[in-house]
Amino acid sequence: MTLYPRQMSLFTLSGSPTASLRPSPPPPPEPAPQPPVRNRVVEEAPRIASERDELFSRAESLAWRLSADLGIPVRLAVTDNRSTMVSFRRGGNVLQLRLHHMFLDAPEPVLRAVADYAGRGHRGAGGLLDEYIRGQQPRIRQFRRETDADLNPVGRCFDLQTIFEGVNRTYFQDGIQARIGWGRMPPRRRRKSIRLGVYDHQTREIRIHPALDRPEVPAFFVEFIVFHEMLHQLFPSTGRGGRRVHHPRAFRDREKAFPHYVAALRWERENLGVLLRG
Numbered sequence: 001m002t003l004y005p006r007q008m009s010l011f012t013l014s015g016s017p018t019a020s021l022r023p024s025p026p027p028p029p030e031p032a033p034q035p036p037v038r039n040r041v042v043e044e045a046p047r048i049a050s051e052r053d054e055l056f057s058r059a060e061s062l063a064w065r066l067s068a069d070l071g072i073p074v075r076l077a078v079t080d081n082r083s084t085m086v087s088f089r090r091g092g093n094v095l096q097l098r099l100h101h102m103f104l105d106a107p108e109p110v111l112r113a114v115a116d117y118a119g120r121g122h123r124g125a126g127g128l129l130d131e132y133i134r135g136q137q138p139r140i141r142q143f144r145r146e147t148d149a150d151l152n153p154v155g156r157c158f159d160l161q162t163i164f165e166g167v168n169r170t171y172f173q174d175g176i177q178a179r180i181g182w183g184r185m186p187p188r189r190r191r192k193s194i195r196l197g198v199y200d201h202q203t204r205e206i207r208i209h210p211a212l213d214r215p216e217v218p219a220f221f222v223e224f225i226v227f228h229e230m231l232h233q234l235f236p237s238t239g240r241g242g243r244r245v246h247h248p249r250a251f252r253d254r255e256k257a258f259p260h261y262v263a264a265l266r267w268e269r270e271n272l273g274v275l276l277r278g
Contacts, residue, residue, distance in 0.1 A: 058104045065111060070095065070119040078104065082140060082202050085133050088118035095119050102136040140202070151181025151205060155213035158222050164206070167227050171258070176230045183207040194275050197225045199232040206230070211275050224264035231255060 055078070063076040075096045085100040097118055103110070110132045116125035153161035164180045178199070196209045206229045212222050235251035247255075255261065268275075 055101075055104070062099075062104060062111070066095075066097070066115055066119070069112070069115045072119070074119075082200060085140075086114070086118065086129060090119075090121075100133075100140070102133070102139045106132060151179050151207070153181045155182050155210070157213050157215050157217070158219070160206075160208055160222075160226065163219075163223055163226050164230075167223055167230060171227060172230065172234075176233050178204040178206050178230065178233060180206040180208070180226065182210050182213060185210045194272075196275070197229040199229040201232070201236060204233065209275075216271075216274070218267060220260040221264050221267050224258055224260060227258050228255060 059076065059078045063074055066076065067074045073094045075094060077096075077098045078101050079098055081098075081100055084098070085102070087098045089096045095118060097114075099114070103114065106114070110128060113125040113128040113132075116122040117129060153159060153164070160180045160182065164178075168174050168176050183198070194209060194211065196212060198207050199205070200207075206226065208222070208225060208229070212225065231251055231254055235248055235254070237246045237248075258264070
């Protein structure tokens with residue numbers, strides 16, 4: 001659905017069964033009255049539709065407020081993510097913003113911090129966002145949905161479970177407890193960056209980008225990416241100076257201890273174009 005307060009805002013929903021909301025068609029003619037039926041079970045559809053409409057209304061209001069505050073179009077996606085609460089991309093005079101649904105109830109100072117952090121690039125606003133997110137932990141989903149992609153470690157060229165067990169035994173004394181598998185192949189399009197791995201602290205799951213499951217990718221590089229994601233369990237992100245530090249100093253020092261650290265960085269630098277093409 002397209003919402004343009006003063007030609008400014010575009011809003012979508014994602015991360016839930018109501019992932020894409022569009023304008024509702026005209027209501028059908030009301031059916032003829034039916035005689036009451038005893039012990040009739042009330043259907044859930046009206047309640048679900050009501051909840052969807054309420055969610056849409058609140059998200060629409062938030063999109064309008066952010067657009068009016070920043071003076072630029074805002075493409076807003078409301079999510080039910082478990083790890084990333086705020087993410088954004090600026091470009092083409094449009095702010096693409098993804099927010100956890102907790103922000104639909106955020107007070108005015110937090111919403112101003114969202115606009116400052118994502119829209120104006122004021123990193124100092126990140127401290128207030130971190131504080132708000134910590135206070136909303138009970139609202140973050142703690143479990144995997146049945147619709148979440150299952151983790152499959154076996155690829156065409158590499159078995160991630162075997163790699164994980166070898167890295168865990170060699171460098172962590174089998175101290176890392178996590179599941180690992182290949183992520184989904186994203187739609188083919190031109191990309192300027194690629195995230196080769198991700199670690200979910202709440203579910204202790206590691207997902208590796210399937211672009212690495214290719215014969216031209218050396219095994220030591222896949223091992224390095226797995227090693228990197230395993231380090232996140234030992235060295236979680238920290239807040240510093242109002243911003244989130246995903247790789248604290250202890251993390252980076254431990255990462256350099258990987259025997260093929262220099263070779264892995266060199267290979268990534270020389271082959272980034274190949275990886276971006278997927």
